[in-house]
Amino acid sequence: MKVTGSELLAFDRCPEFRRNLWEKRRQKQHSESEAQALGKWAHEILANMMKGISPGQLELPWFSQLAKARALRLALLAWWDRYSVSTPWSEVILVEEPLTAQIRTGRPPEWAGDVILQGIPDAMVLWQGALWHCQHKTLDQSQSVENFACSVAQSLHESIYAILAKNRWPELRYGGTMLNIVRKMSEGAMLENASRALWLEFLPIGDRQIERAKDDILWMVDHFDEPWRRRSGCVEVGRGKCPYYEACWEGISLSDDSIYEDAIPDERYVGYVVRSNA
Numbered sequence: 001m002k003v004t005g006s007e008l009l010a011f012d013r014c015p016e017f018r019r020n021l022w023e024k025r026r027q028k029q030h031s032e033s034e035a036q037a038l039g040k041w042a043h044e045i046l047a048n049m050m051k052g053i054s055p056g057q058l059e060l061p062w063f064s065q066l067a068k069a070r071a072l073r074l075a076l077l078a079w080w081d082r083y084s085v086s087t088p089w090s091e092v093i094l095v096e097e098p099l100t101a102q103i104r105t106g107r108p109p110e111w112a113g114d115v116i117l118q119g120i121p122d123a124m125v126l127w128q129g130a131l132w133h134c135q136h137k138t139l140d141q142s143q144s145v146e147n148f149a150c151s152v153a154q155s156l157h158e159s160i161y162a163i164l165a166k167n168r169w170p171e172l173r174y175g176g177t178m179l180n181i182v183r184k185m186s187e188g189a190m191l192e193n194a195s196r197a198l199w200l201e202f203l204p205i206g207d208r209q210i211e212r213a214k215d216d217i218l219w220m221v222d223h224f225d226e227p228w229r230r231r232s233g234c235v236e237v238g239r240g241k242c243p244y245y246e247a248c249w250e251g252i253s254l255s256d257d258s259i260y261e262d263a264i265p266d267e268r269y270v271g272y273v274v275r276s277n278a
């Protein structure tokens with residue numbers, strides 16, 4: 001079976017969440033928050049800039065009235081000013097293209113069978129002779145960079161990219177994650193000095209962490225069918241209700257088109273030829 005990093009992260013959030021999104025392929029209507037839309041917009045700009053495409057004057061999208069969006073625009077322009085002149089990486093190898101790696105073969109009866117991992121890294125770069133995953137993140141100024149970097153360093157997300165990169169470029173040493181943080185600060189702070197929003201953290205990832213991640217992924221895949229629900233994710237302070245709350249706990253059907261709509265969780269992979277070293 002093919003499994004993406006996004007599907008594994010959905011399972012990690014809650015097995016029922018993964019089933020609803022990846023098997024039943026339904027999602028809450030208008031589920032994208034303002035923060036998600038802003039993050040997605042910044043990601044697209046950063047991906048283009050990693051390809052060497054100038055942002056120009058950088059037009060704002062629909063949320064252009066927001067001071068937050070205007071502030072982020074200034075931060076992104078500062079990113080271009082800094083990194084179009086001098087980059088910490090010596091070469092950009094790839095920007096937002098899917099990679100794949102077969103992490104299990106054979107079909108003993110107790111296994112789910114072959115497992116082929118897929119993921120789309122933000123960018124793969126070379127730094128000091130090693131390969132690094134350059135991961136873009138927009139981060140609210142109220143959040144601690146140190147804690148955030150710590151959470152990224154041991155995340156399954158980053159180990160997945162390590163597995164994919166080592167499979168694709170076995171001849172190269174794998175360094176880890178180059179965490180490219182753009183902080184979401186106030187417009188006033190950005191007008192004063194926008195480069196203060198830019199952070200780069202180097203998070204090494206070693207072989208032991210990668211092997212452990214493979215074990216965790218295979219365990220997850222083998223438990224996709226179990227009906228367990230992670231109730232701690234139903235309502236989270238600061239995040240609000242899970243989009244499937246009504247379906248799980250209030251008797252609303254996922255087929256109810258007034259609340260839920262069809263989802264294509266693997267939309268990003270459509271139309272791509274996946275790079276593999278197989």
Ligand code: SF4
Binds near residue numbers: 014231235244
């Ligand atoms: S509401 Fe709770 S049980 Fe249902 S999918 Fe969300 S986190 Fe899982």
